[in-house]
Amino acid sequence: MARPSQEQTLQARFRDDPAFFHLEVLGHEPWEKQLEISLSIRDNRNTAIRSNNGSGKTYHMAREALRFLYAYGPDAVVINTAPTWTQIENQFWRNLRDAYQKARYPLGGNLLKTKLDIDETWFALGIANDENNMEAFQGWHAKNILVIFDEASGISPKIYEAALGAMAGGSIVRFVLIGNPTQNSGPFFDAFRDPTFSKIHISAFDTPNVKAKKQVLPGLVTWDFVEEVRKKYGEDSDVYRVRVLGEFPRRASDTLISIDAVEYAFGADRELQNQDDEAIGLDPARFGDDDSAFVFRKGNAARVLEVINGNDTMQLAGKAARYLREFPNASIYIDIIGLGAGIFDRLREQPDIAGRVLGVNVAGKARDEKEFVNIRVESWSNVRDWLRDAILEKHDGFYELAQPKYKINSAGKLQLESKEDMKKRGVPSPNVGDALALTLSRATEGENIGIAWLH
Numbered sequence: 001m002a003r004p005s006q007e008q009t010l011q012a013r014f015r016d017d018p019a020f021f022h023l024e025v026l027g028h029e030p031w032e033k034q035l036e037i038s039l040s041i042r043d044n045r046n047t048a049i050r051s052n053n054g055s056g057k058t059y060h061m062a063r064e065a066l067r068f069l070y071a072y073g074p075d076a077v078v079i080n081t082a083p084t085w086t087q088i089e090n091q092f093w094r095n096l097r098d099a100y101q102k103a104r105y106p107l108g109g110n111l112l113k114t115k116l117d118i119d120e121t122w123f124a125l126g127i128a129n130d131e132n133n134m135e136a137f138q139g140w141h142a143k144n145i146l147v148i149f150d151e152a153s154g155i156s157p158k159i160y161e162a163a164l165g166a167m168a169g170g171s172i173v174r175f176v177l178i179g180n181p182t183q184n185s186g187p188f189f190d191a192f193r194d195p196t197f198s199k200i201h202i203s204a205f206d207t208p209n210v211k212a213k214k215q216v217l218p219g220l221v222t223w224d225f226v227e228e229v230r231k232k233y234g235e236d237s238d239v240y241r242v243r244v245l246g247e248f249p250r251r252a253s254d255t256l257i258s259i260d261a262v263e264y265a266f267g268a269d270r271e272l273q274n275q276d277d278e279a280i281g282l283d284p285a286r287f288g289d290d291d292s293a294f295v296f297r298k299g300n301a302a303r304v305l306e307v308i309n310g311n312d313t314m315q316l317a318g319k320a321a322r323y324l325r326e327f328p329n330a331s332i333y334i335d336i337i338g339l340g341a342g343i344f345d346r347l348r349e350q351p352d353i354a355g356r357v358l359g360v361n362v363a364g365k366a367r368d369e370k371e372f373v374n375i376r377v378e379s380w381s382n383v384r385d386w387l388r389d390a391i392l393e394k395h396d397g398f399y400e401l402a403q404p405k406y407k408i409n410s411a412g413k414l415q416l417e418s419k420e421d422m423k424k425r426g427v428p429s430p431n432v433g434d435a436l437a438l439t440l441s442r443a444t445e446g447e448n449i450g451i452a453w454l455h
């Protein structure tokens, strides 16, 4: 029998001993769960991994893509996708390029932005999650193929189907779904009930920094992050379940806005719209220990201007006046129940800005009275619709949007959970969420009543 060449034995080692490839070739030392992922990919056709935020999923999977190529080439293809092109290019491929460039041995091939070409039948390629371009997923029929879905919760079900086609008939076939379990429906959710999938669960409490309560691997989730989410949303919240525990949400169906909708809007690669529509929302704290929030919205883009602890009327009125001068085309929408009334009055006394000061009695009558109990739930529902095309500058406060529950009251109208009821279940008041909602509200006081956005 012929002795295997050195190359063959090395390749066999890359297949059998993933840690060897990562360490020796890439200088990457996988932590325990990353290694578990590699072993599952080694041994199973299908692997589904649900995890907290910042566990090193993308970092490791980009390196697994390289391992697959060199372990199963020269007839090997790796395809990866993620919900948005930004995620594909700036996360997965930034990691892959970085690993490739820092490899201890020259890996060969031609490295492009979202493609690594070694040979005609030997490459890795990023493909957009685009239902209008399904052909991109068809017709690979490579001998050995690895398909990676990162942030798999947000990938279109049609792309799942297309990928199944792409993998048909291969010899070594691997399908890996990895992500934050943000939605309790859809193909990613279903994979965890599918016996053909090897399943891995990662919680922040499994990760090195959180376990040691100090920084062991920079960049991975920290103890402080876990504590922050716990304090802000409570252990019982969906935000904590999804982002810290890596568990599917319990209540996705009865919060008005999903975490997904919020996350997809963060820094989203979407076109700017309605840029002449500018509004500031001010939600003043109801109580002294609460926060007050200012949010600025310009068309379909929004950002948090400031979150201030406390409810000093004079201070808030002063800041509001300053923002109105800073944004000369914006009107300000103030929740005037309670403390906000004083701020509203104070601002209306200043002739140069008075015309741009609007009050919203959020308990007042909705524009669509048949559908909504009051203005507050109508505004939040506007936020939900607005988010489909929106761009949010990332701010943790926006996660509050996924907190309030809604119900249908006996009259068949939509009703949003009150701040008081949220408090009772340990969820802090969604000040940033309310401030954003105010910018999409119907004003009840002041000039220019009505809102451009709703015309």
Ligand SMILES: Nc1ncnc2c1ncn2[C@@H]1O[C@H](COP(=O)(O)OP(=O)(O)OP(=O)(O)O)[C@@H](O)[C@H]1O
Pocket (backbone or CB within 6 Å): 028, 029, 030, 031, 034, 052, 053, 054, 055, 056, 057, 058, 059, 060, 180, 217, 218, 219, 220
């Ligand atoms: N094994 C490792 N060794 C050293 N650093 C690591 C390792 N794994 C991950 N990291 C660091 O952790 C950072 C975060 O990892 P990554 O972006 O892959 O997490 P993620 O789980 O994909 O996060 P998200 O939930 O936001 O998608 C990486 O940029 C890298 O700096």
Ligand SMILES: [Mg+2]
Pocket (backbone or CB within 6 Å): 057, 058, 059, 091, 150
């Ligand atoms: Mg990631």
